[in-house]
Amino acid sequence: MQGTDTGPSLYGVGELSVEFQLATGRMPLQAQGPQAPQKSPQFTQPQIDAMAAYVQSEAPGPTFPSDEILDGEGDVAHGAELFRVNCAMCHNVSAAGGALTEGKYAPALTSTSALHIYAAMVTGPQNMPVFGDMNLSDDDKRDIISALLFQQESVSVGGFSLGNLGPVSEGLFVWIFGIGGLVAITVWITAKSN
CATH class of the missing domain: 1.10.760.10 (Cytochrome c-like domain)
Structure with missing residues (x-):
């Protein structure tokens, strides 16, 4: 429970943290990095629940709401x-x-x-x-x-969400497809008139 050089201490983390880290696949950690990525869990839910209950009994902390x-x-x-x-x-x-x-x-x-x-x-x-x-x-x-x-x-009422990244992605969409479409129409009209 006290941790090592490569793993954190579990004192005070409680069952809620253990369930979160294991069920989201962040733990066990595959490699050290700036952040543990979410991935498929390596344990079944009953195994996760059992580990969470054990940690809660040995190192109590935040519990389920x-x-x-x-x-x-x-x-x-x-x-x-x-x-x-x-x-x-x-x-x-x-x-x-x-x-x-x-x-x-x-x-x-x-x-x-x-x-x-x-x-x-x-x-x-x-x-x-x-x-x-x-x-x-x-x-x-x-x-x-x-x-x-x-x-x-x-449901997104505004049509395409474009990743919900705000005006930058929307502006880029308009520039690439809107202005690109106008250029294509202008070229087509010019070609038709010749």
């Missing part, structure tokens, strides 16, 4: 506002993720489960800060989870 926090029935508008204020600077306002410094990145939350959203807020994996009860109450966390689950299920 009540089902109410994960139910997606919170205040979506308030959750979206809290997400924009606390999370969007890294995860993007549309939860599409984004690049950080030194080869690190904030992962996309477009298909993340409610449990893993909560676990990330409470345990602060890798580059993410811990959002304790002094920062965000359980009701606030429920609202953020509800907003993200709502966003995962909603």
Whole structure:
């Protein structure tokens, strides 16, 4: 539990962190790097649950939330506002993720489960800060989870999302296809007139 030169200490991490790291495939770590990438888990869910329970019994820490926090029935508008204020600077306002410094990145939350959203807020994996009860109450966390689950299920009303990366990707799309189309039409008209 105390860790080694190549592995962190597990004292105080609790079952929530263990479940998050193993179920998202971040652990066991394949190679040292700026950030552990998400990949397919190497253990079954019963094995993950057993390891999480063992760590919780030996090194207690954050535990699983009540089902109410994960139910997606919170205040979506308030959750979206809290997400924009606390999370969007890294995860993007549309939860599409984004690049950080030194080869690190904030992962996309477009298909993340409610449990893993909560676990990330409470345990602060890798580059993410811990959002304790002094920062965000359980009701606030429920609202953020509800907003993200709502966003995962909603349909893009504006047509193509273009990766939800904002005006840069949209502007590039217009320049490449819009201006390119105008040039092609101009060449065609010129060729027809000759």
